[in-house]
Amino acid sequence: MTGLQLFYWVLGIIFIILGVACELEKRKTVRGATLVTARIVKCDKDGPTTRKGSGGYRYTVEFEADGVLRRALTNDAFWMDHSRNSDSLIQVWYNPATPHLVERKSPEAEILSALFVLLGLGCILWLGI
Numbered sequence: 001m002t003g004l005q006l007f008y009w010v011l012g013i014i015f016i017i018l019g020v021a022c023e024l025e026k027r028k029t030v031r032g033a034t035l036v037t038a039r040i041v042k043c044d045k046d047g048p049t050t051r052k053g054s055g056g057y058r059y060t061v062e063f064e065a066d067g068v069l070r071r072a073l074t075n076d077a078f079w080m081d082h083s084r085n086s087d088s089l090i091q092v093w094y095n096p097a098t099p100h101l102v103e104r105k106s107p108e109a110e111i112l113s114a115l116f117v118l119l120g121l122g123c124i125l126w127l128g129i
Helices: 003-030 107-127
Strands: 034-045 057-065 068-074 089-094 101-104
Antiparallel strands (some): 034 057, 089 101
C-alpha cells in the first residue's frame, strides 16, 4: 500500500465517522420530541441572551403544543437575515424538556450525513484501492 492510498483510506474513514456523527447528533437532539407545525414570527441576529458561539440569525417560531401556544427559538443559525420568511410555516421538533429551544426539521442534515458517508466510501473504494 502506497502512502497516497493510506491517505485516502484515512480520509475515507474520517468522512464516514463525520457522516455517522452528524446523524447521531440529529437523532440525539430529536429523541423524545414531537413534530409540530410552527409559524415563523421573526428572524433575529443571535445575541448575548441566547446560545453563545452559534452566531448568525435564528428564527423565533410560534406553535401549539400540549394545548398551549408557545414561542421558541430554533437551534440553527443562518449566515444571512431570513426575515422574508416571516409568517411562513415550517415543521419543528418540540421537546418538553427544552421548551425554549426547538429543532427545525430540515432534510439538509440527513443529506449532509449521507454525502459524508458516500464521500468516505468513494475515497476508500475508488481512490484507496
